[in-house]
Amino acid sequence: xxxxxxxxxxxxxxxxxxxxxxxxxxxxxxxxxxxxxxxxxxxxxxxxxxxxxxxxxxxxxxxxxxxxxxxxxxxxxxxxxxxxxxxxxxxxxxxxxxxxxxxxxxxxxxxxxxxxxxxxxxxxxxxxxxxx
Numbered sequence: 001x002x003x004x005x006x007x008x009x010x011x012x013x014x015x016x017x018x019x020x021x022x023x024x025x026x027x028x029x030x031x032x033x034x035x036x037x038x039x040x041x042x043x044x045x046x047x048x049x050x051x052x053x054x055x056x057x058x059x060x061x062x063x064x065x066x067x068x069x070x071x072x073x074x075x076x077x078x079x080x081x082x083x084x085x086x087x088x089x090x091x092x093x094x095x096x097x098x099x100x101x102x103x104x105x106x107x108x109x110x111x112x113x114x115x116x117x118x119x120x121x122x123x124x125x126x127x128x129x130x131x132x
Contacts, residue, residue, distance in 0.1 A: 003031045003117040006105040010038040011047040013060040015123050026127035035061050038071040038101050
């Protein structure tokens with residue numbers, strides 16, 4: 001059975017290359033690597049004031065022939081879309097950004113893949129040993 005591996009990226013596109021290399025080397029079963037592009041449209045400290053990261057992530061995905069899904073940035077400003085009972089609907093805190101992108105991955109997986117396994121990797125996680 002295939003494993004669908006989602007990874008959310010927003011500030012270091014080179015990590016996509018490194019993750020894919022580690023997956024090809026150490027992941028011992030059938031997988032599909034899917035990138036969620038959560039780059040901000042504006043520059044700030046978390047993205048090194050780089051306003052071009054959305055296109056850099058897209059280009060890295062094209063280079064590696066990976067599916068790249070743009071995360072709707074309005075979800076960060078209205079968390080009620082994915083979390084209807086949230087008490088903090090307008091939160092752009094890094095922890096909140098992470099939780100909403102993870103929920104987006106889960107929703108995308110359940111809506112688009114009727115069988116298989118789901119794995120979510122943080123952008124800076126890499127395999128260093130065999131995994132099945």
